Amino acid sequence: MKKWSFLLLLIPLMLTMCGRKKVVKIARDVSITPKNAVTRLAVDSLQMEDYISQAKLGDSAAQYLRNFYNSRNFQFAWITEKGLTEQARMFYMLNKDYASHFRDSTVLDPQLYQKMDFLMKQDTVFRKPDTSLAHLDLQLTQHFFNYVSTAYEGKVDPEVLQWHIPRKKLNTAALLDSLMSGKKTAAEDWEPVNREYKWMKKRLTSYYQLQQEGKFEDISSGKLKVYRIGDSALTVRQVRLRLIQFGDSTLKDSSSVFDSTLRASVKRAQGQYGMGQNGNINKALIKALNVPLEQRIKQILINMERMRWMPQMPDGRYLLANIPEYRLHVFEDHKTVLNMGIVVGKAANKTVIFSNKMRNIVFSPYWNIPASIVRAEVLPAMKRNRNYLASKNMEQTGFSNGLPEVRQKPGDNNSLGRVKFLFPNSYDIYFHDTPAKSLFAQEKRAFSHGCIRLSQPAALAEYLLDGKSGWTKEKIAKAMSGKKEVWVALSSPVPVFITYFTCWVDEDGLLNFRDDVYGHDRKMAEQLFDKS
Incomplete structure (x- = not known):
């Protein structure tokens, strides 16, 4: 599997434009004078208040506007005597x-851009700022604030879509000051986005180009169920051409013969779709390659919106589980140091999308069985078989709300396996081992009641306890095989992010797609795209 990371947006978390916090008033900077100002054109305070009134700005938005012009002693930001600035x-x-x-026309103001189109095409000289010119400069500033909120913080409210990772916030005034400084002359250098987001944008452009070319035809399944090296068929040729369309530079011709070069490309493509990488062309791969371009474009757009929500990733160590990918990635200083397969919640018991900090590892844990499972599974089994608890290495510890309180004792058949990793949260979700190792051989692994099962729990424990006095590999193995529960506090909490991305560009520059296991993409599409 390919490594995968999200090092998102390197801007500090500060006040937002939406008025969630009171905006602090900034005093007028009188050190800026006509002699040192970029332009002699300036906004009159009465012109500003008139614009605020006409635009019907809220208190916070109005104060942001006043603050920005106070910080530059009311000189114009976007227009000089020679016309529009760079x-x-x-x-x-x-x-x-x-x-x-x-595909978002809401960021375009037709009247504003009509004025800008005119100014961009004309050699214009302004000697003094009239009201209409001042309003244009103010309008551009307010439009910038609105644009940043949509383009870089996200258009859709993540909480509505059950995304509980704290949303990224940007200091729009600092971004505007950065743009005005002119130190970054290319938009690509100025935009507050990370390289992975830029990679996604490039793939989006290539998909638009493929769509415009209109040469995206379905690959036929042919006569065989599976195509291997040495086979010759139209299907082989069509797969080769499709991979070339998607940017595989290792394929040079349109041969119908399945050769070793094509096999390497097929294995790479299977990895991009989360399939077993056996290098053979099968129905699953053909189905993935036949997904309409419009559907893939929307999938890219949906996940770029999610990327806008993500906060800045911390320095040091952190863990990121991606539900649709069925993988956990461990990062240190933004580099992958460990990754492993995971089992996530089934559709009826969805794993929640949230973040917190891991604080404890529990070896040979008890499993305190949730009341919902006791009611639905354990209690009926107890009624059918009086020896059910003993046969499952369980014990009853009391009663609560009319239900027996049941826990499973440490052991090889404990549903949590031999270790669990705790990051306190109201969803009662954590990472843990499992005795059901065979499930990791399956490509799609949504089988749990909501918690996340790990394929390599011992490796994660060894990594997290590396450097903690006394916790050698041997001691960890002994603690995992004991009959007594052992709690260990981490030397420092480790951030954990449980995410939901069905599309991303990996560290090798390959565009990955996964199935929408919980239907979150569908719900986001209803929010993002015009229904007409």
């Missing part, structure tokens, strides 16, 4: 590019 032109192109790539 920053204004760059912002204009950013808007158009975003609207085109993300």
